[in-house]
Amino acid sequence: MNALLNAVDTTPVTTNVLLKDTTKVANVAVGTTIALTNMEANRINWEQGAYRTSNQALYAVLGDCLAFCGDLTLPEAKQRSESLESFYKDRGYTYKKDLPLATRVVRAVFGSRDRRRISTYSLVIRQAMKEKVLITDFSAWVEERGGVQEISLGKSATYIKPADKAEIAKNNLKGKTPIGYAKSELLSHVADAQYLGDMCVLLAEQQADGSFGVYAVLRQDGLVKSAFTSLYALGKEIEDKAKAEIKAANDADGAVAKSA
Template sequence: MRITANQKQEIANATLVKLDALANRRQVWQRDFYDKSNKALYALLSDCLGMYYEIKGSSAEKVVLEGIKANLEGRGIKVQTSTPVLTLIVKYVFNAERRRASAYSRALRVAAKESISVGNFAEWVIKVGGIEEVASTKGITDETIKKRSQLDNKVAEVKQLLVNQLQHPLSLVPKTALAHPADSAEYTLLIGKMLASGQTQVLSVVPGSTTAMIEQAIRKIAQELLNKVDEHIKAQAELAAQAAITEAANQAYFKEMA
């Protein structure tokens, strides 16, 4: 069903109202939560993704984008004819400096390419390793899927190892006034300094350890374990290759002697 020019303009106006509401939420986040919690940021970005799904391919897309561009230009923000839709949305909502806006836009483009739903966006970003990690990828591949599956499996193993380790902790840190049990997630984080001997001096509890922070730390442990496995496999492969070369050389030598 075709819609009239007036109807398209009404849709465009309604879309800008939604984007303005998102921009207002961004201001609150930037004022109260910036550098404190990724939860609010991921919620904003997931809603930006939702706006993209709403705009892209709609019958009023052209009029909506014209309205967004006019608003941005009115703010002194440069846009080009070829500027991607998601970049326009990010610029509108975040009014951010170029590098940060670019990272958000790239991350959202990867999410859209992988058909990540609005509701699953935050969890997906955390699993991948954060906005910068998502932004640095070019989209999903079979190898990416395989590695993510391996990492997810290893994360589950690490979580079970942590549960088992509760019976035999590496150390017990004295009670501190910096943190209280109610301030942290299931686990908490510590900060320390590694000595030349390989031992670590535990210096302080990190107060207010969030679930996202803990999840990221666990994934770091899991990734390092996977790296160690890869290093072992590579070393074994190199030894096998060297053994094969030596065997071939020996066979050639004895053949000449014969």
């Protein structure tokens, strides 16, 4: 009888269930850790193998595109453009002379189906041209910058934040004489001494006689800053106007090397 009792498991059923659940949870924990470790190893192998090899192959093609966009004499640059246009026609692509040379070359090499990819690769090549990256250093340069996506998303060295543009435009007005004054009885009602010396935006409509009819005085910071940002852009447009022709030529066919 005692032997029979000893053979019977007297552990409560609830205890058995808890032990089984605990063991199951432990097994899941071990299984998921192993799965994650294996996936991590596969990712490392992929990054160091197929992914790296694929990227290196891409950088080699982009390096060739960069070399194609190199400096040429004016006659050579014209011949390059003519050959590029002929290549487009043979492939049935639409050729746009006003696009940057790098963009036209990338479209010729990669086709015209994926516009986002063309834009990304073109930005990378143009940035490399600006920084005068050597063809032999191109792949290393892309990797150091974090890849083509990081380069294409990166800000230009001349990038200025909109808030800073607004501040620059505002400072440029200091000491200058206003181009005109708006004064009326109705306007005097919206004038407030607490805003004396502060900038505002006048919502106006140009009249046939050359005057401006003011409908509202807007003082919101966002609107004033936006107006200053627009003023900054207008100033830059005027400043760059004299250089527009040269810049357009460089964008179209690359920098033209001086003849010996």
